[in-house]
Amino acid sequence: MAQYPDLAGKVAVITGAGRRQGLGEAMAKRLAAEGCTVVITDLGQGQGEHLPDSAIGTTDEMQGIVHDIEQAGGKAAAFVCNVLNPDEVASAARFAVDTFGRLDIWVNNAGVGYLMKPILEMSVEEWDTVLNVNLRGAFLGTKYAAEQMVKLGNGGKIINIGSQASKSAFAHASAYTTSKHGMTGLTRVAAQELGPHGINVNQICPNHVTTGLGAWQNAHFSEVTGKGYETYMADMRARIPLGRPGLQEDIAKVCAFLCSEQAAYISGEAMNVSGGEEYH
Ligand SMILES: NC(=O)c1ccc[n+]([C@@H]2O[C@H](COP(=O)([O-])OP(=O)(O)OC[C@H]3O[C@@H](n4cnc5c(N)ncnc54)[C@H](O)[C@@H]3O)[C@@H](O)[C@H]2O)c1
Numbered sequence: 001m002a003q004y005p006d007l008a009g010k011v012a013v014i015t016g017a018g019r020r021q022g023l024g025e026a027m028a029k030r031l032a033a034e035g036c037t038v039v040i041t042d043l044g045q046g047q048g049e050h051l052p053d054s055a056i057g058t059t060d061e062m063q064g065i066v067h068d069i070e071q072a073g074g075k076a077a078a079f080v081c082n083v084l085n086p087d088e089v090a091s092a093a094r095f096a097v098d099t100f101g102r103l104d105i106w107v108n109n110a111g112v113g114y115l116m117k118p119i120l121e122m123s124v125e126e127w128d129t130v131l132n133v134n135l136r137g138a139f140l141g142t143k144y145a146a147e148q149m150v151k152l153g154n155g156g157k158i159i160n161i162g163s164q165a166s167k168s169a170f171a172h173a174s175a176y177t178t179s180k181h182g183m184t185g186l187t188r189v190a191a192q193e194l195g196p197h198g199i200n201v202n203q204i205c206p207n208h209v210t211t212g213l214g215a216w217q218n219a220h221f222s223e224v225t226g227k228g229y230e231t232y233m234a235d236m237r238a239r240i241p242l243g244r245p246g247l248q249e250d251i252a253k254v255c256a257f258l259c260s261e262q263a264a265y266i267s268g269e270a271m272n273v274s275g276g277e278e279y280h
Pocket of ligand 1: 015016017018019021022023024041042043051055056057081082083084108109110111112113133161162163164205206207208209210211212213214215
């Protein structure tokens, strides 16, 4: 049910939103339910050599999410965009404007959280992949989205999907943690530079969502720590004051709020959505 009437008619682009059960899908569906037209972007088939095949948002999945949104009465389109490629990111921003006449919301969601290794075992190429997708990709998204938003003169909202790793350090996650800490810096600088254009820039910092990437991480770390899945998850629940890991919808709700006029005076924020686990 729509909660933010000012979002009706807005146009949103979300990167890395083509994977079923990912945070991107949930945010896309939530923004569409609020009346936004949503452009689902992702790698599509055959471009994600650095990822396990099962971790790539394929064109079929992207079209499936568009179909779901249309079936629910919303408006959406799919656009293949590798956030490593500046031309493709710029094209995605132009596509929204050329096709729907506006660009109000850009969500830097594409991320790689699969290359989790100790520093001594991590290759330079793996480090570069994580930094390039998670941080350089968010820079490109911010740059080309802002370019269109400034040109259109209607202001806008840029949302970066960070992590608890934007605030805290996690062993085996040097590149991921560094990229997400860097995203906090990017968020703050972009908020300073783009505020005068009426563009709010904020970061959402989820802790653990047990689907998609989060499911892989839970399985991986339960093995690495030798705890086994059940004990690992029980320990996680015990650490979280609200007693459960996050749901995709928890992130989608905050995304809709930050994109709405209810959050008009919030910018440069890195907002924890962690059930109380993270608090700085
Ligand atoms: N799931 C969690 O527990 C969790 C927690 C904190 C933060 N996050 C962050 O949320 C975001 C989404 O994660 P998710 O859990 O939905 O994972 P996911 O793996 O389902 O989604 C990531 C998406 O990014 C896409 N992607 C990867 N490389 C790309 C590239 N070069 N260009 C374009 N798209 C690319 C993938 O195809 C995939 O669709 C990520 O930035 C992740 O770091 C997730």
